[in-house]
Amino acid sequence: MNLAYILKDSNYKLSQFNSTEIEQLEQSIILKSTKSGETFYTVCLVRKKDVKLTPEEAIRQLYLRVLTGRFHYPIDRIQVEYGVNFGREVKRADIVVMDKDRLNTVYIIIELKKPKLKDGKDQLRSYCNATGAPIAVWTNGDQISYYQRKDPNYFEDIPGLPNANQTLADILQIKFTLEDLIANDKLVKEKKSLKALIEEME
Template sequence: MESLNLPVFAYNTKQIDGKPYIFDVLRKKYVLITPEEWVRQHVVHLLLNQYGYPKALIRTEGGLTLNQLRKRTDILVYDRAGKPFLLVECKAPHVAVTQSVFDQIARYNHVHQAPYLVITNGLTHFCCCVDHQLQTVDFLDDLPKFQ
């Protein structure tokens, strides 16, 4: 897989029917390695290993309903009270991080109301803090650590 602008981590892979799979420590199963999944797995391990987020508070590939359509969030992290805290949108490395990606995560966050948003394609990353009451967005230099 492609080298990313994210820390490397120890991972397990195997072939199933001639296709590469990676072990997902959150879902506790092997999942097909697509370019987007490769980025998602890097972000999950970054959250766990560098920012101290507990596994139990991270959900990947979670469903949501938006305008009567079923959508999936890549990564949603909850705080200790069970409220959405950090929403992550992962793209494949060849997908540019454009305004449409920001619009997508903003639509998803209209449902979740998480105070932190992260967008990454594994090479370029953005993190911002959203104040829902003031309707402001501030870009941050780093992701928030778990408290």
Template sequence: MEKLNLPEYNFRTKTENGKTLIFDSIRKKFVVLTPEEWVRQNFIQYLKTEKKYPENLMAVEKQVMVNGKQRRFDLLIYLKSGQPFLIAEFKAPNVKITQDTFDQVVRYNMALRVERVLVSNGLQHYACEIDYPNNSYSFLQGIPEFKEGK
């Protein structure tokens, strides 16, 4: 897999039926290793290791209802209170992240009322905070560390 703009981590992988699988520690199972999954697994490790996000507060690829439609998020991190804290959207490294991509992700997540949004293709990472009263968002300097209640 492609080298990402993240620290390097070791992963459990295996091959089944000609497909490479990677172990997802959040879902507790092996999943097909696609370029997008490679970004997701590396970012999960980055958030856990470097930014101190608790693994037990992470949810991967769960269904949610948004404006009456079923949607699936890539990664959602909760506070201990159960309130969503950060939602992430991952793209394959060859997918360019444009302003339109980010605007789409932010609009999609406005219904969830998540305070922070993260978008990454493994090479470029963008994080923002949502200002719900003003229906706007501002980009952060980097990926925030996990702090309960912040």
């Protein structure tokens, strides 16, 4: 089954993912007959059960493959639909990665959103403040942003995610050459317009 077909009427894209990640998910798709007709499902990498493959779920399953395959985070440190408490209200964070040494403490929060970055960033900020998570990621499969939470009102752009064997300090201490800066051009790598970057900095 082709993921482009599942995403065709949505604002989600696949440009942040490599061909292996896309193929792995496509090969896991199953078609089930439901009351509303034929519906696509896949087995969630984390929940280990069949989940309906909506466009947002497809991006989530792909990003789980990014976390485990590229960044080598073990499945037992990852949770989906993680409950974040706001007084009596509980909201669900799309994906969280728990701290290596404190498995009940949130380390990274990932939000997969089709709205504009500003809306997603506000939601990420509230989730990070509620959980104390130091790292946040927003993506819609096309654009992607990485942040470090320095204090409740200040989130700083960071160049990427630490892998499972790195710390946030490792990522922040990486020295960039001119070639590195060109290779990591946000306009290209994160698929952002100059206007979007300026709005984000504001």
